[in-house]
Amino acid sequence: GAGVSQSPSNKVTEKGKDVELRCDPISGHTALYWYRQRLGQGLEFLIYFQGNSAPDKSGLPSDRFSAERTGESVSTLTIQRTQQEDSAVYLCASSFKGGGNTEAFFGQGTRLTVV
Amino acid sequence: DAKTTQPNSMESNEEEPVHLPCNHSTISGTDYIHWYRQLPSQGPEYVIHGLTSNVNNRMASLAIAEDRKSSTLILHRATLRDAAVYYCILKAGTASKLTFGTGTRLQVTL
Numbered sequence: 001g002a003g004v005s006q007s008p009s010n011k012v013t014e015k016g017k018d019v020e021l022r023c024d025p026i027s028g029h030t031a032l033y034w035y036r037q038r039l040g041q042g043l044e045f046l047i048y049f050q051g052n053s054a055p056d057k058s059g060l061p062s063d064r065f066s067a068e069r070t071g072e073s074v075s076t077l078t079i080q081r082t083q084q085e086d087s088a089v090y091l092c093a094s095s096f097k098g099g100g101n102t103e104a105f106f107g108q109g110t111r112l113t114v115v
Numbered sequence: 116d117a118k119t120t121q122p123n124s125m126e127s128n129e130e131e132p133v134h135l136p137c138n139h140s141t142i143s144g145t146d147y148i149h150w151y152r153q154l155p156s157q158g159p160e161y162v163i164h165g166l167t168s169n170v171n172n173r174m175a176s177l178a179i180a181e182d183r184k185s186s187t188l189i190l191h192r193a194t195l196r197d198a199a200v201y202y203c204i205l206k207a208g209t210a211s212k213l214t215f216g217t218g219t220r221l222q223v224t225l
Contacts, residue, residue, distance in 0.1 A: 004158075031211070033211075033212060033213070035215075042215050042216065042217055042218075043159065043215040045212045045213075045214060045215075048211040048212050050211070055211065056211050056212060059212075091158050091159070093158075093159075093213075098209075098210075098211045099206075099208060099209060099210065099211075100145065100146065100147035100149075100166075100206040100207050100208040100209070100210055101147055101164075101166070101208065103149070103161040103164060104151075104159075104161060104213060105161065106158035106159045106160065107158055108157060108158050109158050
C-alpha cells in the first residue's frame with residue numbers, strides 16, 4: 001500500500017513569506033509526527049498528533065510554526081514569516097497508534113529553502 | 116527520555132555480519148528499544164524493535180542483554196545499500212515521539 005506522502009518535495013521561498021507543508025499519513029494510522037532536519041544535523045521533533053489533537057507540541061521552535069490535522073488524515077505544517085534559519089528538510093511520520101510498541105513510517109520529506 | 120550511547124561510526128566489509136552496539140544503562144522497565152536507519156538523502160526507515168526478548172525480522176536481528184542495559188543490532192550480511200546512519204532509540208510504553216540522537220554512521224566497503 002501507499003506510504004507516507006509529503007508535498008511539495010522541494011520548496012523555495014523568499015524570506016518573510018508563509019509556507020504550508022502537507023503530509024498524507026498511511027491510511028488508518030492514528031498517530032502523526034513532524035520532524036525537522038537541518039543540513040548535516042540530527043532530527044528535531046516538532047509536534048505529535050493523536051487523531052486530530054496534538055498532545056505534544058513541545059518541539060515547535062516559535063509561534064511562527066503551527067500545525068493542524070483533519071481527523072485521522074492529512075496534516076499541514078505552516079511556517080509564517082519564514083527566515084533563513086527555517087531552511088531544512090521537514091519530515092512527517094505516522095504510526096498505527098501512539099506508544100512504545102509500534103513502529104513509525106517516515107515520508108521522504110519536504111526540502112525547504114528560504115532565500 | 117532515557118539516553119542511549121552509540122559509537123559515532125563503524126566500518127564493515129560487504130557480505131560480512133555487522134554488530135552495532137547501543138548502551139542504555141538508564142532504561143526503565145517499560146521502555147522499548149527501537150532501531151531506525153537513515154540512508155543518504157532519505158527519511159528514516161524502521162528497522163526493528165523489542166522489549167526484553169531477542170527479535171528477528173527480514174532486515175535484521177536485535178539482541179537484548181539480560182539486564183536490558185545494552186542491545187546490539189545485527190545485520191547478517193552487510194551490503195553497500197546498508198550504508199546509513201543507524202539510530203538506537205528508547206521509547207516508553209506510553210510515549211509519543213521518537214527522540215533521535217546522533218546515531219552510528221555505518222560505512223560498508225567492497
